[in-house]
Amino acid sequence: MDHSLSIAEENYLKAIQKLSDAQIHKISTNDIANMMNIAAPSVSDMLKKLAQKKMISYEKYYGVKLTKQGEQIAFSLIRKHRLWEVFLTQKLNFAWDEVHDIAEQLEHIKSDDLINRLEKFLGSPKYDPHGDPIPDAKGQIQVRKQIQLNELKKNEKAVIVGVKDTGAVFLQFLDSIQLSLGTKVQMKNVIEFDQSIIIKLSDNRELMLSHLVSQNIFVSPA
Amino acid sequence: MDHSLSIAEENYLKAIQKLSDAQIHKISTNDIANMMNIAAPSVSDMLKKLAQKKMISYEKYYGVKLTKQGEQIAFSLIRKHRLWEVFLTQKLNFAWDEVHDIAEQLEHIKSDDLINRLEKFLGSPKYDPHGDPIPDAKGQIQVRKQIQLNELKKNEKAVIVGVKDTGAVFLQFLDSIQLSLGTKVQMKNVIEFDQSIIIKLSDNRELMLSHLVSQNIFVSPA
DNA sequence: ATTTTATTTTAGGCAAAACTAAAATAATAT
DNA sequence: ATATTATTTTAGTTTTGCCTAAAATAAAAT
Ligand SMILES: [Mn+2]
Ligand SMILES: [Mn+2]
Ligand SMILES: [Mn+2]
Ligand SMILES: [Mn+2]
Numbered sequence: 408m409d410h411s412l413s414i415a416e417e418n419y420l421k422a423i424q425k426l427s428d429a430q431i432h433k434i435s436t437n438d439i440a441n442m443m444n445i446a447a448p449s450v451s452d453m454l455k456k457l458a459q460k461k462m463i464s465y466e467k468y469y470g471v472k473l474t475k476q477g478e479q480i481a482f483s484l485i486r487k488h489r490l491w492e493v494f495l496t497q498k499l500n501f502a503w504d505e506v507h508d509i510a511e512q513l514e515h516i517k518s519d520d521l522i523n524r525l526e527k528f529l530g531s532p533k534y535d536p537h538g539d540p541i542p543d544a545k546g547q548i549q550v551r552k553q554i555q556l557n558e559l560k561k562n563e564k565a566v567i568v569g570v571k572d573t574g575a576v577f578l579q580f581l582d583s584i585q586l587s588l589g590t591k592v593q594m595k596n597v598i599e600f601d602q603s604i605i606i607k608l609s610d611n612r613e614l615m616l617s618h619l620v621s622q623n624i625f626v627s628p629a
Numbered sequence: 630m631d632h633s634l635s636i637a638e639e640n641y642l643k644a645i646q647k648l649s650d651a652q653i654h655k656i657s658t659n660d661i662a663n664m665m666n667i668a669a670p671s672v673s674d675m676l677k678k679l680a681q682k683k684m685i686s687y688e689k690y691y692g693v694k695l696t697k698q699g700e701q702i703a704f705s706l707i708r709k710h711r712l713w714e715v716f717l718t719q720k721l722n723f724a725w726d727e728v729h730d731i732a733e734q735l736e737h738i739k740s741d742d743l744i745n746r747l748e749k750f751l752g753s754p755k756y757d758p759h760g761d762p763i764p765d766a767k768g769q770i771q772v773r774k775q776i777q778l779n780e781l782k783k784n785e786k787a788v789i790v791g792v793k794d795t796g797a798v799f800l801q802f803l804d805s806i807q808l809s810l811g812t813k814v815q816m817k818n819v820i821e822f823d824q825s826i827i828i829k830l831s832d833n834r835e836l837m838l839s840h841l842v843s844q845n846i847f848v849s850p851a
Numbered sequence: 852a853t854t855t856t857a858t859t860t861t862a863g864g865c866a867a868a869a870c871t872a873a874a875a876t877a878a879t880a881t
Numbered sequence: 882a883t884a885t886t887a888t889t890t891t892a893g894t895t896t897t898g899c900c901t902a903a904a905a906t907a908a909a910a911t
Contacts, residue, residue, distance in 0.1 A: 415898060436859055449899050451860055456897090468859060468906060499746040509740050516734045524721040637868060658889055671869055673890055678867090690876060690889060853911080860905070867897085875890070881883085 410460070414515045417484055418443065419453050420462060423473055424481035433470030482546035487522050488514040489535035489542075494525060496536040503536040503587075504578035519544075537578075538569020538588055538625060552628075557604055557621035559594035566591050569625035577623060584614060591629060632682075636737045639706055640665065641675050642684060645695055646703035655692030704768035709744050710736040711757035711764075716747060718758040725758040725809075726800035741766075759800075760791020760810055760847060774850075779826055779843035781816035788813050791847035799845060806836060813851055 412420070422442045426434045436454065440447040458465035462477035473481060491513040495506040523544055526532075533549050534540055542548045553568055567590045570577065581587065595613065596605040602618035616624075634642070644664045648656045658676065662669040680687035684699035695703060713735040717728040745766055748754075755771050756762055764770045775790055789812045792799065803809065817835065818827040824840035838846075 413897075437857095445898090446900060447859065448861080448901080452898075455860095495743075499743070499750055501742075501746070505742075509738070509743055512738045512740075513735075516731070518731050518734075520723075520727075521717075521721070521731055524723070528721055635867075659887095667868095668870060669889065670871080670891080674868075677890095855910070856908080858905100858907070860903105862903075863901090865898105865900075867899105868895100869897105870895075871893090873890105873892075875888100877886100877888070879884100879886070881885085 411517060412460075412462075412480065416453070416457065416460075416462070417480070417515060419450075419457060420473065420477050420481045421484050423463065423471060424478065424485070427473060433466075433472055435470045439471075479546050482542045482548070483522075484514050486542040486544075486546070487516070489539055490522060490525055490529060490532070492535045492537070493529050493532045493541070497529060497532075502578075502582070504575040504582070506536060507573060507575075534569070536588075537573045538567075539573075553625040554627075555622050556592070556594075556606070556616070556624040556626050557597070557602065557618060559592075559604075559626065561594055561596065564591065564593045564629040565626035566629050567624055568627045571623040571625065580620075581624075586614075586624070592626065633739060634682075634684075634702065638675070638679060638682075638684070639702070639737060641672075641679060642695065642699050642703045643706050645685065645693060646700065646707070649695060655688075655694055657692045661693075701768050704764045704770070705744075706736050708764040708766075708768070709738070711761055712744060712747050712751060712754070714757045714759070715751050715754045715763070719751060719754075724800075724804070726797040726804070728758060729795060729797075756791070758810070759795045760789075761795075775847040776849075777844050778814070778816075778828070778838070778846040778848050779819070779824065779840060781814075781826075781848065783816055783818065786813065786815045786851040787848035788851050789846055790849045793845040793847065802842075803846075808836075808846070814848065 419439065422439055423434050426438050426442060430438075436447050436450045439445075439454075440450045443450070454463065454465050454471055457463045457477070458471075461474055462480065463471045463473055465471045488510045491510040492506045495501040495509060496503060501509075526541075526544070532541060534551075540548050540551065551568065555571075556565075556567075559565055567586060567588055569588070570581070591609045593607045594604065595607050598604070598615075602621075603615055604618075604621045605613055605615050607613050641661065644661055645656050648660050648664060652660075658669050658672045661667075661676075662672045665672070676685065676687050676693055679685045679699070680693075683696055684702065685693045685695055687693045710732045713732040714728045717723040717731060718725060723731075748763075748766075754763060756773075762770050762773065773790065777793075778787075778789075781787055789808060789810055791810070792803070813831045815829045816826065817829050820826070820837075824843075825837055826840075826843050827835055827837050829835050
């Protein structure tokens with residue numbers, strides 16, 4: 408009667424949560440299978456089990472949705488993941504492109520006490536190293552007004568507060584052009600041809616970024 | 630061909646290592662089964678597998694012994710366990726009786742980089758919160774001259790540097806009589822009747838301890 | 852309204868890590 | 882030396898979490 412979830416089960420809930428964030432409608436079996444690199448039948452099996460455990464509501468053939476309880480657990484995993492990422496960067500000096508895989512392991516450590524003490528130790532950070540908000544102990548997420556860099560109006564000033572793509576390749580690219588969280592930018596121009604943008608930095612350096620790159624950077628009004 | 634071990638396999642190696650520490654001879658299937666609270670046939674199965682992976686040398690019916698490689702991994706697990714215990718007490722203010730179970734989980738996190746950075750962050754501690762030595766990155770253990778409290782000669786002075794029983798019950802008992810690592814003691818008397826001892830503390834307080842208790846406390850000459 | 856295609860589920864299997872019951876082997880006692 | 886007891890291994894199951902192939906269902910195209 409141990410109703411704590413396995414690592415596999417936890418990972419499904421996280422994946423479903425992530426998909427819910429991006430989509431309005433119910434999440435399909437294939438969505439989950441693709442996201443997790445797992446065959447669809449394996450997902451079907453697991454959905455049956457998670458439905459039994461009341462973690463998801465599941466209508467055969469018509470997709471799934473997290474229950475309140477399932478969402479609670481998903482948020483607690485995200486909380487743990489992001490707090491550990493802060494620990495790794497702030498305390499152990501890892502770079503922001505190195506922390507995700509380790510946090511994927513650490514997020515499954517089971518101890519509420521641990522994670523609450525860790526949060527305090529870190530000074531109750533509100534955002535992780537990629538600018539993603541950290542849910543509080545009750546699962547509440549602080550939302551911040553942010554837009555994509557490409558949405559800035561001409562001459563508008565802003566600060567980089569997050570990234571959409573958190574993969575190492577993109578993050579290292581940002582490092583290489585010296586963009587990081589906190590960097591101040593000003594929109595100079597949107598190129599009509601391919602939606603590339605030109606931004607100006609505090610040191611007056613001008614930088615051209617592709618549409619795709621600019622879409623993957625979140626900014627807040629300066 | 631992923632030659633990294635499962636958590637179950639790692640736990641077997643740790644158990645075998647612990648038993649080797651206490652015994653001279655080969656470790657029996659039952660020894661392991663008892664220590665891990667697992668049925669003997671399950672152990673037999675696993676031993677076959679670990680032998681195949683060259684982690685142990687295994688003579689059917691005649692017990693096992695860790696190979697160099699198996700020992701290496703066992704020490705790296707002990708290293709991780711003890712460093713995490715230091716982190717939990719020093720940085721997150723856990724009590725010494727609360728850290729073991731969480732460290733049992735954390736020791737299985739896979740990242741050499743992580744543990745080496747953690748060690749540095751903690752200031753390369755040589756001992757864990759229970760006074761157990763922490764192996765270095767190469768698996769080398771610093772040995773310290775220590776004896777059991779009951780072995781002190783009359784009037785001899787010493788410092789408490791470790792405990793043999795690291796269970797919460799014993800540790801909380803020590804807390805309750807205000808004995809901890811670093812406490813200075815002087816042997817006053819060994820009671821002939823039952824080998825109880827009387828020790829004197831820095832504040833001149835005198836304390837009577839049973840033979841069993843005194844055997845579970847390690848001290849070094851002051 | 853059918854047919855075709857895509858998605859999802861069911862069926863059947865496999866490997867890991869545990870279990871119990873039974874058989875094999877070693878250790879001990881007579 | 883043989884019989885008894887204890888230990889260990891083998892045999893056969895179970896659960897979890899994955900897989901592929903086949904069947905069922907839904908969605909899309911004609
Ligand atoms: Mn991450
Ligand atoms: Mn992140
Ligand atoms: Mn411990
Ligand atoms: Mn310890």
